[in-house]
Amino acid sequence: xxxxxxxxxxxxxxxxxxxxxxxxxxxxxxxxxxxxxxxxxxxxxxxxxxxxxxxxxxxxxxxxxxxxxxxxxxxxxxxxxxxxxxxxxxxxxxxxxxxxxxxxxxxxxxxxxxxxxxxxxxxxxxxxxxxxxxxxxxxxxxxxxxxxxxxxxxxxxxxxxxxxxxxxxxxxxxxxxxxxxxxxxxxxxxxxxxxxxxxxxxxxxxxxxxxxxxxxxxxxxxxxxxxxxxxxxxxxxxxxxxxxxxxxxxxxxxxxxxxxxxxxxxxxxxxxxxxxxxxxxxxxxxxxxxxxxxxxxxxxxxxxxxxxxxxxxxxxxxxxxxxxxxxxxxxxxxxxxxxxxxxxxxxxxxxxxxxxxxxxxxxxxxxxxxxxxxxxxxxxxxxxxxxxxxxxxxxxxxxxxxxxxxxxxxxxxxxxxxxxxxxxxxxxxxxxxxxxxxxxxxxxxxxxxxxxxxxxxxxxxxxxxxxxxxxxxxxxxxxxxxxxxxxxxxxxxxxxxxxxxxxxxxxxxxxxxxxxxxxxxxxxxxxxxxxxxxxxxxxxxxxxxxxxxxxxxxxxxxxxxxxxxxxxxxxxxx
Numbered sequence: 238x239x240x241x242x243x244x245x246x247x248x249x250x251x252x253x254x255x256x257x258x259x260x261x262x263x264x265x266x267x268x269x270x271x272x273x274x275x276x277x278x279x280x281x282x283x284x285x286x287x288x289x290x291x292x293x294x295x296x297x298x299x300x301x302x303x304x305x306x307x308x309x310x311x312x313x314x315x316x317x318x319x320x321x322x323x324x325x326x327x328x329x330x331x332x333x334x335x336x337x338x339x340x341x342x343x344x345x346x347x348x349x350x351x352x353x354x355x356x357x358x359x360x361x362x363x364x365x366x367x368x369x370x371x372x373x374x375x376x377x378x379x380x381x382x383x384x385x386x387x388x389x390x391x392x393x394x395x396x397x398x399x400x401x402x403x404x405x406x407x408x409x410x411x412x413x414x415x416x417x418x419x420x421x422x423x424x425x426x427x428x429x430x431x432x433x434x435x436x437x438x439x440x441x442x443x444x445x446x447x448x449x450x451x452x453x454x455x456x457x458x459x460x461x462x463x464x465x466x467x468x469x470x471x472x473x474x475x476x477x478x479x480x481x482x483x484x485x486x487x488x489x490x491x492x493x494x495x496x497x498x499x500x501x502x503x504x505x506x507x508x509x510x511x512x513x514x515x516x517x518x519x520x521x522x523x524x525x526x527x528x529x530x531x532x533x534x535x536x537x538x539x540x541x542x543x544x545x546x547x548x549x550x551x552x553x554x555x556x557x558x559x560x561x562x563x564x565x566x567x568x569x570x571x572x573x574x575x576x577x578x579x580x581x582x583x584x585x586x587x588x589x590x591x592x593x594x595x596x597x598x599x600x601x602x603x604x605x606x607x608x609x610x611x612x613x614x615x616x617x618x619x620x621x622x623x624x625x626x627x628x629x630x631x632x633x634x635x636x637x638x639x640x641x642x643x644x645x646x647x648x649x650x651x652x653x654x655x656x657x658x659x660x661x662x663x664x665x666x667x668x669x670x671x672x673x674x675x676x677x678x679x680x681x682x683x684x685x686x687x688x689x690x691x692x693x694x695x696x697x698x699x700x701x702x703x704x705x706x707x708x709x710x711x712x713x714x715x716x717x718x719x720x721x722x723x724x725x726x727x728x729x730x731x732x733x734x735x736x737x738x739x740x741x742x743x744x745x746x747x748x749x750x751x752x753x754x755x756x757x758x759x760x761x762x763x764x765x766x767x768x769x770x771x772x773x774x775x776x777x778x779x780x781x782x783x784x785x786x787x788x789x790x791x792x793x794x795x796x797x798x799x800x801x802x803x804x805x806x807x808x809x810x811x
Contacts, residue, residue, distance in 0.1 A: 277396030470512025549698030
């Protein structure tokens with residue numbers, strides 16, 4: 238068993254432990270679901286009275302007492318009648334029972350100590366020994382089944398580890414994460430904000446747009462080197478296109494649709510691929526045109542429940558760095574090799590480590606089984622050739638093809654899903670796209686769907702927290718701020734500003750009538766990489782005294798040398 242699987246079982250057991258403790262303290266509470274998640278676990282509960290975070294220590298104490306009686310988990314199969322009798326006063330569990338029965342699955346109860354719960358399993362063999370340390374973290378509201386039409390439940394979040402030291406390290410990381418919260422930094426650094434009138438849709442401020450545009454310029458430059466041609470497709474199209482692609486069947490509930498003119502139903506695109514395929518189909522293609530690499534920074538829109546929105550990490554509208562490669566079957570391996578290299582180049586620009594996962598055929602797949610098997614083997618071979626460790630995400634592929642998913646690791650050790658490479662034999666069939674081969678016959682290309690940054694919004698949220706707002710010089714919205722000590726120093730400062738700005742450096746000058754220390758403090762809080770102090774000595778020497786945002790004093794530097802220093806930082810992406 239891998240460490241991830243071990244932690245998942247441990248935390249699933251801790252979720253049951255939480256539910257058991259709650260029932261002992263609050264017997265009239267109705268249990269719903271309590272899964273393990275990446276960083277811990279939660280349980281959604283229907284309390285008869287309001288619960289606050291002040292109640293969490295009392296629940297923790299009860300959990301500790303209960304754990305002493307939990308030597309192991311046992312399970313038993315039950316009939317539908319037995320299960321519903323057990324939960325005769327719990328409409329949530331009865332609803333789950335109906336769903337399990339409708340799927341033809343077995344009903345199983347898992348028991349530890351004197352606590353028993355409806356569950357599919359996946360628990361620690363020795364919970365008393367394995368759950369070495371746990372902590373309840375927070376309380377939130379959560380609609381039953383994520384629907385605003387249902388009752389609001391109380392969700393208790395927690396985490397658990399085999400050892401106390403591991404828990405302490407995690408709690409330290411959480412405290413650091415609070416300081417780095419991109420929503421907080423977004424306001425403080427004047428990058429973006431959110432408001433209720435546009436849920437899940439950020440308002441970008443001028444500094445945020447600089448950050449966004451620099452990120453996209455970096456991506457565009459690399460894609461150009463790898464032979465991509467940029468296009469842009471409509472954000473709204475007749476839903477017939479989404480029906481043809483399969484997205485209507487699989488994503489209709491997550492799409493925004495509206496009646497336009499002539500009673501036609503249009504939908505805001507949840508994915509860019511249907512539109513990109515229309516670009517391919519707009520011309521007769523030859524084998525000489527392939528591989529055709531089309532990129533798009535396209536705006537997609539998806540319905541999200543209000544409780545699922547999470548700053549930049551989970552938005553309603555996102556710009557994706559999508560690309561679609563139309564290739565012949567014998568060119569797939571070479572195309573994947575180039576793609577994997579491009580992914581590495583882009584992530585290296587941010588100092589981000591990653592793990593690659595092979596996501597395999599889901600239950601609701603489209604197409605033929607043998608085609609899927611061939612696609613999965615092809616992706617696996619490409620990963621092996623690139624020297625990537627192959628981790629599996631069973632049944633997590635797209636409905637039209639398996640994929641390589643990239644999980645990024647930030648400076649706090651947290652992981653984020655961003656890039657994906659998807660090998661698709663299905664949509665070329667459904668859209669009947671072709672190219673004319675060298676022998677004059679029409680043949681079917683293969684499509685490789687690709688994102689690297691993924692959602693631009695999410696990636697900027699990740700970078701903001703990864704760097705704690707202290708972006709590298711090339712990304713920083715303001716790269717230099719000049720701090721004249723007195724008004725008589727402003728004229729010289731303006732000459733330096735002009736010189737920097739003419740060289741493409743994003744420079745500003747703080748001309749407020751504030752003490753120098755106050756100006757340094759404010760520039761430091763704004764995470765500006767370089768501060769240039771100007772006084773009488775600097776004017777005489779035609780130089781500036783340079784200070785970095787981390788407090789390092791570089792001393793007095795000639796303006797030409799300072800300009801070179803900044804340009805070197807930008808060029809090296811340091």
